[in-house]
Amino acid sequence: MRRVAKLSAACIATAALAVTATACGSTSSDNSSSSPSSGGKGIKIGLAYDVGGRGDRSFNDSAARGADKAEKELGGSIKELTAKTSDTEADREQRLQDLADAGYNPIVAVGFSYAPAVTKIAAKYPKTSFGLVDSVVQGANVNSITFTEEQGSYLAGVAAALKTKKDHVGFIGGVDNPLIKKFEAGYVQGVHDTNPKVKVDVQYLSHGQDFSGFSSPDKGQQAAQGMLDNGADVIYTAAGSSGNGAIEAVHGAKGAWAIGVDSDQYNIPGLAQYKSSILTSMVKNVDVGVFDFIKSVKDGKPLTGNNVYSLAKGGVSLATSGGFINDIQPKLDAAKKKIVDGQIKVKTTP
Structure with missing residues (x-):
């Protein structure tokens, strides 16, 4: 059974879109917790979304699909936090630190705006694997997931x-x-x-x-x-x-x-x-990059460096x-x- 921390209901949409929307991206952090599947066994996946979050029908949703697939196939739980348009650098750092402190590993930062925060927080938590979508950060425990x-x-x-x-x-x-x-x-x-x-x-x-x-x-x-x-x-x-x-x-x-x-x-x-x-x-295919990263952590061989998903590779x-x-x-x-x-x-x- 999927156990995902629920996003807040806040959304930004035109009137017509609001009427037809099936989901809407949050623009605030959600600090609710999630319970691990399989009686507490399995991987604990932390997701820090960009603005819009799950339900944006685009970028964040693609990342969410990768995490959902990992949760289904690998077992475990997902914790989701979502950026605000008014975020400061300190807000992004705190979001990643909250996930790390709660024992989530790996942590996936969805979006280039998290690059400075990943640089700082990954260094503080060397035993936690961090994935960063759409930007490149150097770090022994960081996997940069980029696309052409x-x-x-x-x-x-x-x-x-x-x-x-x-x-x-x-x-x-x-x-x-x-x-x-x-x-x-x-x-x-x-x-x-x-x-x-x-x-x-x-x-x-x-x-x-x-x-x-x-x-x-x-x-x-x-x-x-x-x-x-x-x-x-x-x-x-x-x-x-x-x-x-x-x-x-x-x-x-x-x-x-x-x-x-x-x-x-x-x-x-x-x-x-x-x-x-x-x-x-x-x-x-952000979902592919996110799944590959989560699986690598689950397998005990975390991906690191810059992994580029190109046209030739179906990225x-x-x-x-x-x-x-x-x-x-x-x-x-x-x-x-x-x-x-x-x-x-x-x-x-x-």
Whole structure:
């Protein structure tokens, strides 16, 4: 039986999304405890989510799937804590320390914003294994789980260029940091390598240390609507749960397509009413990285260093759900082969 510490009910969503949501990401830490399965035996998994938490239908949910799989197959329990948009560095450190003090091992920090906190707390708890998603930290007990987002986003750009009827597409990023700029860089390159005439609008929802762009569906909806009004007919959003709002806006525009991110958003129950407008999703298999790490700890051989999940290794891919890219699949396969073979070098900065 799954035993997971329940998240708070707080959520951020547009009115329409709130009505249809099946789950909603928390924006506050949850300090409730969980009981280990198997009579106290098994691995105790600590998860420190980024803003949005479990239920964001994107990035955090992918990490959650990896932990859920580990819990089911390996036994044990999960403890979940979720970041707030107002978090300070001290808040992130305290979240990891609380998990370590409670005996959770491994501890998975979901998101680049935890990098400084992992550096500090991992050094204080050398016998605890820490996993960090989307950033690289040096440490004998740290496993950095990273992905070639730019490669998957390149394929999303190829798809957008082949599907646009207006030669005009868009990219919405949650926060203008180096990680999200990898998504932008790959996407724009994929678009222009496929058709140099296609215009690409780019917009970020928040800047610097303001991470609200990852958990504001209303901002995502407004940004997407602005791009649609400006003539774009394919919009790719890399912005956590803010992308839910962008997908909603695209669904309201006849002939327009949304490209999802991180999870296969066509198959997310809370987005079911919009799935006819989801062309594809750039899937980032965070769940695979998280499961691999947890299993390595369970097996007594914890992964460390920087483990990169690339296009060649299936770390990133384009979802085929809905069959909307079936007609262009040969061209997508050709582009993928060129990336894997090294014929195409995908940029990591715009």
